[in-house]
Amino acid sequence: MPNKSPRPNPRDDPRWVEARFDRIAPWYNVIEPLFLVPQEARRQAIASLALSTSMNVLSVGCGSGRSLVQLAEIVGTAGCVTGIDLSSRMLQRSRTRLSRARVANVTLCHSDLFRLGQETHYDRIFFEFSLSSFGDPRAAIEKGLALLAPGGKLVILDGRLPPRFHWLTRATMPVIRWLLEQTVLGDPDVDASLELERSGVPSEVKWFRGKTYFVTCLSKEPLPVIALKAPSI
Numbered sequence: 001m002p003n004k005s006p007r008p009n010p011r012d013d014p015r016w017v018e019a020r021f022d023r024i025a026p027w028y029n030v031i032e033p034l035f036l037v038p039q040e041a042r043r044q045a046i047a048s049l050a051l052s053t054s055m056n057v058l059s060v061g062c063g064s065g066r067s068l069v070q071l072a073e074i075v076g077t078a079g080c081v082t083g084i085d086l087s088s089r090m091l092q093r094s095r096t097r098l099s100r101a102r103v104a105n106v107t108l109c110h111s112d113l114f115r116l117g118q119e120t121h122y123d124r125i126f127f128e129f130s131l132s133s134f135g136d137p138r139a140a141i142e143k144g145l146a147l148l149a150p151g152g153k154l155v156i157l158d159g160r161l162p163p164r165f166h167w168l169t170r171a172t173m174p175v176i177r178w179l180l181e182q183t184v185l186g187d188p189d190v191d192a193s194l195e196l197e198r199s200g201v202p203s204e205v206k207w208f209r210g211k212t213y214f215v216t217c218l219s220k221e222p223l224p225v226i227a228l229k230a231p232s233i
Helices: 014-036 039-049 068-075 088-101 137-147 163-171 173-182 193-196
Strands: 056-060 079-084 106-110 122-128 146-157 204-208 214-220
Touching: 014 056, 039 068, 039 122, 039 146, 039 204, 039 214, 056 068, 056 137, 068 079, 068 088, 068 106, 068 193, 088 106, 122 137, 137 146, 137 193, 137 214, 146 193, 193 214
Parallel strands: 056 079, 056 122, 079 106, 122 146
Antiparallel strands: 146 214, 204 214
């Protein structure tokens, strides 16, 4: 009997992801709190970025701009934050939030991560509940690392299905799957922490709320310092 070819992953098509988030943008901020993302996890993620003034920061999948204001305030007017998202409607929510906060050092781009060129490198890159929305999370990690400046940091805040309650998860899977696919965790079949481990990139993962949400930080080695030998006279 011939092997069945695997079903195509819709998340491999940026247009599918864009349409999904455009559809839920009007009520995204209403349903997101239902997932009880710990504020400590968000604080840990921002702290792990180790931001300072004048840094160039990229927020991947910035969504409704929940963290953009805070990032922009930390790097100051000498720094710059770029937020990219596939959904134009989510970006509009970001613009509204930034306008209300009177933040000017943020640039919003309607773009896919993989379409970003290598001519610009970032001191910090932040994936906030966006890694699990990629069809190939490992490729997204590799692209992010390629966009980092030497000595830069890439921080991921994401989650997975609660491992402690598999029986409840199975019983309510149709509802859970629908909610997760529509909101913060992207693909419920993707364990972003496992994809991170498989990528082979050294990282330390910190878990929250019973190993449901996690924060990790990846670093890019700084350029080696080359000692120049003084010419002999």
